[in-house]
Structure formats: C-alpha cells, structure tokens
C-alpha cells in the first residue's frame with residue numbers, strides 16, 4: 126500500500142474506492158506483493174533444484190492457491206481439507222505435501238487415497254504406515270532437530286519439548302521401523318517454527334538432516350520447512366533471504382555431491398509469501414476520550430485478526446481516510462466483549478468516526494484464523510490482480526451463522542410451568 130499524493134493505493138487502485146465498492150471490514154490482498162516474494166526467494170537460491178511449497182494454512186483462499194499455482198509454486202497442507210482446496214485450485218495431489226500433527230489414522234488413509242505426499246510426524250504413525258502400506262507409499266519423515274530458536278514460544282516448534290516431529294535422538298528407532306516394513310523414504314523434513322532471524326538456525330537444522338540422510342539412500346528431497354521472519358514495523362530484524370539462499374545453496378550443493386545425487390531442496394513458506402500482501406480494512410465506529418486514554422473502537426475485533434491478542438503481534442496501522450492528519454496517540458480496540466486490543470498508545474494521524482483504518486501485514490494468519498465469536502460475521506476478501514480488485518470471498522451473512530444448527534421441535538413448546 127503506497128501513499129500516492131493524498132491517497133493510499135494498491136497497484137494504482139485507490140484503497141478508499143475498494144472500501145466503497147466491497148464494504149467493510151474487508152481483507153485486501155495485493156497479488157504483486159506475493160509474486161515479488163516468490164521471485165525474491167527463487168533468485169536467492171542458485172545451483173540447486175529449489176521447490177517452494179506454499180504453507181496454505183497462512184491464507185487458504187482458493188484464489189490465492191490458484192495464484193501460487195500460476196506462479197509455479199506448490200503446496201504444503203496440514204489437513205486433508207486444505208489439500209482438497211489445493212486440488213480445487215488445480216494442484217496435482219502429488220504436488221501437495223501433507224504435514225499433519227497427531228491426526229487420526231482415518232485422515233492419513235484419506236491423504237494416501239488422494240495421493241498426497243505424506244510427511245510422518247511420530248513413531249506410532251510411522252509404525253502404522255509401515256504396517257498398512259509397507260513400502261508402497263513413499264514417505265517423508267518430519268524430524269525434530271532440537272534447535273531452540275525463533276520467536277514467541279507459541280510459534281516455536283523445533284525445541285526439545287515441542288510436540289512436532291520425531292526426535293533426532295530416536296534416529297535408531299526410526300531406522301528400525303523403516304527397515305522392518307521395507308518402507309521407502311523419499312524425503313526428510315524439519316520445520317523449526319516461525320520467526321528465525323538468521324541463516325544459522327537453518328544451517329544447524331540442515332546439518333542434522335544431512336547427517337541423517339546417510340541412513341536413507343533413496344531420498345528425492347530435503348525439506349527445510351519455513352519460519353522466515355518478516356518485518357511488522359520499520360526497523361524489525363528480518364530473515365535475510367539473500368544471505369540465507371546463498372549459504373543454504375552452498376551447503377546443499379556440497380551435501381548432494383557427498384550423497385551422490387542431486388536432490389530437490391524444498392521450503393514451505395507461509396508468512397513470508399503472504400504476510401505483507403494483506404491489509405485488513407476496517408471502519409472507525411467511536412472515538413472515546415477517557416481521562417487517561419483515547420480509544421478508537423472499530424468494526425472488527427480478535428474474531429477477524431487474533432494475532433495481537435494471541436501472540437502480542439504488532440501490526441502497523443494506517444489511517445487511510447486521513448493520512449496527513451496531525452498525529453495523536455490512540456489505543457485501538459475491537460468490538461468483541463473480551464479484552465480486544467489491537468494497539469496500545471499508538472501514534473496515528475487524527476482519527477475521526479467513520480475513518481477507514483488499515484492493519485498492515487495482515488495476509489498471513491489473519492482470515493485463516495478468524496472466527497464467528499460473538500456471533501459476528503467474517504469479512505469479505507478482495508484480491509487486487511493486474512491492477513483490478515476482485516471479490517474472492519463474500520462477506521458472511523446471518524444465514525451463514527445459522528447453517529448447520531438443528532431445530533429440535535421439543536424445545537419449541539410454550540414456557541413450561543415452573544415447580545416452586
């Protein structure tokens with residue numbers, strides 16, 4: 126979103142015009158930003174066979190999945206339903222990695238029946254897959270390398286106490302199961318959580334997988350997961366993708382030489398590809414001056430964007446209606462009847478009732494984590510593509526809230542006489 130003269134624009138389209146056309150609140154995504162990130166990632170790696178598997182849970186709209194596919198990006202899914210959406214978007218099942226965490230065997234069976242690339246996350250699942258399919262289903266194994274790094278503990282997945290992956294300390298047990306059932310191991314995987322700051326964490330994870338690779342001669346790929354840190358405000362420390370690409374490419378080439386074959390190098394970025402493209406546009410309902418604070422209450426809440434309340438995430442806020450107004454300090458709150466704070470004591474250009482605000486970097490884990498709490502409706506989603514805005518999800522209606530609720534006739538009688 127760029128300030129052109131006095132107006133914010135996305136690909137030359139006036140953001141206020143988008144608000145007018147599609148109503149508020151609305152998530153608006155800039156396709157060019159996604160394409161730019163894909164290009165940056167690709168150009169950072171050289172001399173390796175790079176595959177990008179978009180982690181669809183970050184933003185799961187089928188139009189976004191189609192955009193990824195158009196750009197030659199494949200997909201990582203954490204549920205069979207996500208994978209089905211990917212197939213609706215045109216992906217071949219074999220292009221979709223399935224990385225579940227502790228799901229029922231029934232769902233694993235569905236994934237195998239669909240033809241997804243299965244990523245095994247526990248020894249009991251490995252045993253079950255061996256028993257059920259023997260060597261017929263090539264698998265990937267998710268390893269927990271025990272690397273404690275990354276951001277908020279709630280998004281850190283690679284440390285020793287994390288529920289994710291099979292511990293590298295269980296290397297002999299993994300190998301025993303694979304040999305017992307003559308299983309075919311096509312890939313090794315780590316995903317050490319979100320918000321790594323530098324290449325070192327990836328390189329340490331890589332060392333662990335390179336070492337383990339000597340147990341498995343038929344590998345096709347090594348998957349380094351994701352966890353790239355993105356900037357949420359000016360001056361934020363971010364993952365240097367160019368530096369990461371250079372270092373990982375070098376070590377990967379050396380590894381392939383030693384392994385004796387060129388393998389595919391996979392990454393599964395979610396946030397990196399779609400965070401920056403997204404803007405949550407909302408309208409200001411009330412500006413309330415209390416003795417100690419000025420509150421801005423908006424027509425949205427943690428039901429639409431839970432990251433500030435869940436992870437203490439910082440989202441930059443723009444006053445789209447009054448970008449050149451005098452700065453004042455506001456606490457921006459949602460309409461949910463819970464503590465529902467987006468920003469505390471934030472300097473913003475003068476906010477007036479009716480002003481359109483935009484939460485920046487709202488593409489990843491925004492809409493996909495939204496809910497109907499307080500019987501509120503989820504917002505519309507709009508994609509700006511090639512200079513035009515397209516509605517890619519309708520705003521919900523009251524009927525959407527009631528869908529699936531079952532009328533039980535016995536509960537419809539008149540008030541029952543109370544015994545005193």
Ligand SMILES: *Cc1c(COP(=O)(O)O)cnc(C)c1O
Pocket residue numbers: 180182183201203224316318319320350351352353393394395396397489
């Ligand atoms: C969530 C997830 C990702 C994406 O993580 P980001 O921090 O959004 O890039 C990648 N791989 C797996 C297995 C995941 O669960």
